[in-house]
Amino acid sequence: MGSAEEDYNFVFKVVLIGESGVGKTNLLSRFTRNEFNHDSRTTIGVEFSTRTILVGDAVVKAQIWDTAGQERYRAITSAYYRGAVGALVVFDITKHQTYDVVDRWLKELYDHAEASIVVMLVGNKTDLAQAREVPMEEAKMFADNNGLLFIETSALDSNNVEEAFETILKEIFHKVQKQKQRSSQSNTVSLAGENPSSTAPAQVERRPCCVAL
């Protein structure tokens, strides 16, 4: 089990962004440790988690950067978007305000990340359906119009959490594969075509011979 964790073909850096209290940390802990905390501690700066999943027959390690949500912190956290190949922009379906500012989060993201980054809009807290303030259709339409993936989740009851991460990781994987076919001579691939090894390994292909299980 220890070694399976380390045998991967790809590392994908994914950032979790969105307003404070929308449930970013819990989405992550649900996905990586199957845990949920009603009062998880405020995230200051950035926290990290990883999980390795199978996409087709490739082993993909998701390296997830969970960032602080407060506006004030954006000056710091936006630097962490660099090298990310995926982003989950999370809002709380019971707080319209957290959805209203998605635009600003996207702008922030595109200002600092590579343009080809795969972005998914995530409406969290579907377990609180009776308090819903953001209609699903509205968010879905917004996502479609802006070329974002879209899903609604509940970190509390686990609904769609796995699907959210799997979907975005698959999408990134396919994008990387296409990119690789186009420029097939390099061993290191990057969505933006630049070397991603600087801040962190973004998506590095390792030991391609070990893919078969």
Added chain:
Amino acid sequence: PPAPLGFTDVNLNSRNTYEVSRRRSAPEHLPHGGTGTAPAEPAPPPQEAAEKARHRLGIAGAGSSFAEFFTRNFFTKRTKELKPAVQSAPGWKLFGKVPPRENLPKDSKIIQQEYEARTGRMYKPPPSSARRKNIEFEPLSTTALILEDRPANLPAKSVEEALRHRQEYDEMVAEAKKREIKEAHKRKKIMRERFKQEENIASAMVIWVNEILPNWEGMRATRRVRELWWQGLPPSVRGKVWSLAVGNELNITPELYEIFLSRAKERWKSFSETGSENDIEDAGASVADREASLELIKLDISRTFPSLYIFQKGGPYHDLLHSVLGAYTCYRPDVGYVQGMSFIAAVLILNLEEADAFIAFANLLNKPCQLAFFRVDHSMMLKYFAAFEVFFEENLPKLFLHFKSYSLTPDIYLIDWIFTLYSKSLPLDLACRVWDVFCRDGEEFLFRTGLGILRLYEDILLQMDFIHIAQFLTKLPEDITSEKLFSCIAAIQMQNSNKKWAQVFASLMKDNKEGDKNHSPAPKT
């Protein structure tokens, strides 16, 4: 590698029925040997924690070494001792059928002593608690039989053999006794130390109350007081000393606090009456920000030390924390509420009365380093990180290069540490000890503590890659002890080619061109 999880099963299943029934028939005797030592068991070494963090907890290692031990000690001994029995098949069967209670009166003691002797021997290198646990499953077994006569259908022991067994047995008992005495000494020593510690705290308290506090200004900088201070402040004077050390440059009075508190309360009232969401779009940005910060305080209070259950809604300190933070946003609208503040206010509330906590809070946040961070003055923060790196390289050059090779910048871990003054990342009692010396030495000690943590875990960190280091440092092991951490902090020299922290920082400040090139993430443009 051998199947890591199978070994306990193998072990249990292969214990013969005789042993199992023996074990069952005298269960009250068995644990003594094993658990008697448990309370004195030292905390697992840091390497183990690191192994956990690396997802490589020695389970596979322990498994394989145990398997090795297993075959070595169990099977070899067995085949040696039971050779005659193995030769005749009935011997095995009969052996399994021996009525368990037959020899009981004598057994219980023998088993215990034998067990202790044996585990004593096996413990010699206790590499990890995982392994130790496994050893408790060790076949109790055949060694205890050494004094027994063989079953009637087997050839009897010769006189020499019986003598030899007697001798071996005596040796085992002697060894067990020796071990017991040693354990007792160890326990006594720990008790003595604990007692001494308590005495120290008590006598330190007397010194603080009777000598130092009445002559604060005259004594605070003396060598004796500084040394006593380093040992940790007695909890009963901690708040008082913090207050005095932080000072009150801002001249805030309890009355002033009440004024800002009532202003905050008015705001909450109008806030809850109008509701926040309806008019957010037409409201000015500053109003929206203010409302957001009120919302945020509410949100964060229950996320501050959630495990203590005292700041959450309905908890005894919930309203207090709300008040202090709310009053602060009215007192310093230019700073407002920034995440991380709730942890600082909470620690102060735990040690001071409400108004004093507010006064200390406002003055603490007014220190240059805290002001730079809570205003998220990025270029200033980068200066602090750069100064930190100067001392990082000086003190831990190997680790410094290791981090560099992964482009792992200090902001990744320092932001959380500095914003909350370690109260989120270290156990609370340890964080308070860091605060003690922070109050004595100022901002420099925050960065020195950071280097102390890096030094404490240097060996582990050197084995890790980017993501594991980042994960490790943003979620430190919970078993970190004050002795270890403070000895590591003490070993950190805050001296760089004769320049102290303040000088290094000042020269970085002068050097305005340099700074945000590649040390840390680029500032927002």
